[in-house]
Amino acid sequence: MASLSGSWRDAYKGMSSDNIKGLVLALSSSLFIGASFIVKKKGLKRAGASGLRAGSGGYSYLLEPLWWVGMITMIVGEIANFAAYAFAPAILVTPLGALSIIISAALAHVILHEKLHTFGLLGCVLCVVGSITIVLHAPQEQEIDSVLQVWNLATEPAFLLYAAAVVGAAIILIVQFVPQYGQSHVMVYIGVCSLVGSLSVMSVKALGIALKLTFSGMNQLIYPQTWVFTLIVLTCVITQMNYLNKALDTFNTAVVSPIYYVMFTSLTILASVIMFKDWDRQDGTQIVTELCGFVTILSGTFLLHKTKDMVDGSSSLGNLALRLPKQLEDSNGFEQEGIPLTLRRHECTKSPRPMRQFILPQDGPEAV
């Protein structure tokens, strides 16, 4: 076994210090964001107990300190996520966004006593296993010592073609499809915010690198490219946020979140592979393994969202109690305005209607 422990250290020497910093930032981002949902929910409940509920148009939560603690926690999480992109490749940071779902599910299980279905637990396991696989096989971040270098990467033909395709597709969706199908097909809104979101991440990464270099003494603010990237960040993030809110406002979160996670993460990885050529420094085995890890995370998030409102039945495995979803109040107009660089994972559904619980005995006597 001695040779085994030695090889453990070798494995971890394999990750560059930048990748490790990016990993730590991404994990803490998930921790903060995941926790923020629970703290805000607690704040909303407390505010709802003493004043008009947010779902019924009340704004008493704005006076509730706990809600503000939740808000600050989320902003800290988004900043950590922003910084993570400056240190590690997007293929490592973006998928880890799924971990915040686990953290909020686990905290909800413990603090809010919202029981997690067996499949939900399985979803958590899959997200962790998939994340470990991606972290172990993510490409090393290439050395970048000037925002001009990032600008050159961004203005290479391949990425310009990608960006043009994304902008073109987004415009067509917005002009042509949103008016006709926006309210009926979830893919329209999500298509826009995923496409634009991939450009958000690339520009955030460029801006993050510029700020990182500036803080380490190599001032990048003197370059106009830094300000062009800042402009792109603002434009993309606002567009992304706008259409994501439309999607969340029109369709059930359990439908929007998994689809958005899949499209946003896939397009971001694609953009990163094209712009930063992540896969040129990797062999086939690593690339395929990363994709396997990614599919595993997707499956985990899919399970988590699909079973969010399902509860395990009584002791015997045979019973599958279906607690039809107790519709949660629309938390508040403001909360939907959170910065959606990562996955928006809060519950906001329309009408508060309690449903009866139906238990279907699998092996029990013939139902009369």
Added chain:
Amino acid sequence: MASLSGSWRDAYKGMSSDNIKGLVLALSSSLFIGASFIVKKKGLKRAGASGLRAGSGGYSYLLEPLWWVGMITMIVGEIANFAAYAFAPAILVTPLGALSIIISAALAHVILHEKLHTFGLLGCVLCVVGSITIVLHAPQEQEIDSVLQVWNLATEPAFLLYAAAVVGAAIILIVQFVPQYGQSHVMVYIGVCSLVGSLSVMSVKALGIALKLTFSGMNQLIYPQTWVFTLIVLTCVITQMNYLNKALDTFNTAVVSPIYYVMFTSLTILASVIMFKDWDRQDGTQIVTELCGFVTILSGTFLLHKTKDMVDGSSSLGNLALRLPKQLEDSNGFEQEGIPLTLRRHECTKSPRPMRQFILPQDGPEAV
């Protein structure tokens, strides 16, 4: 991208020719075994249409050619699986047993029109993704050119300790626990057949290597060790089969199969790591990645078995139609006697009782 395709070839030069042979044999084994269930089921149905059903004690299926085709297909699959162990490490071959579940689920979907639930499809995806991860990171088989070498590996202190622990635990379970808890706790029977099963696989691997060498001109039958391994194979397989049948006869297949798959595969990998020192030739990243692949396959098989009798509802995601299981006839006494080196994946449940279908509208009007 040119460098990418070059690296694909590098990745696959990484797998030794023996590992590739083992992989092909293991995949074909899953194909044959998976298909055999469908063919046998067809044969049983055809036999049941013209004579007394197997579930009601009839043996007309023995005169049904289609059933025999299914039986032969299964035996060919088990032989391929036996041979796979002679070429590739158990950590590569054993988990791939899960693929036969996918093949039988997919064929049942196409040929028997047994619809697969969305989660079942997800289970198939996870089994494939997990298998790819394991195949890409499985250790290379060490060069063995005599059965004496295998004997030396088997008689090293570490493995002798493992074997003694397994035999001891099995005896305690059989003598102490089976009489009292065998009929009420599924873990008792499965514990025995999983423990003994891990020794079956090691002895099958030893015997397979001896036969492989003999066929390639280095006669190993002259060594008594070959016959000792043969004796161990027979003893272990008969014990394993006996207690697996007890488990399948007492408990629901949907409970037995996933638990058996988890315990049998985990113990086999453990035995292989101890005896053949698979992990000594690997670094931490590969070992952790393999374990992630294994957990992914476990999750996939768990999903497949848990949702075997669940059917997707109508088009809208909201409806989750629960088709209570149409109990399948106990296929036949003999079929349970198949050689269970791999996972027993057939449905045999007690009483043929058609159940009514309950559809629960998730968003529909309040149920009266």
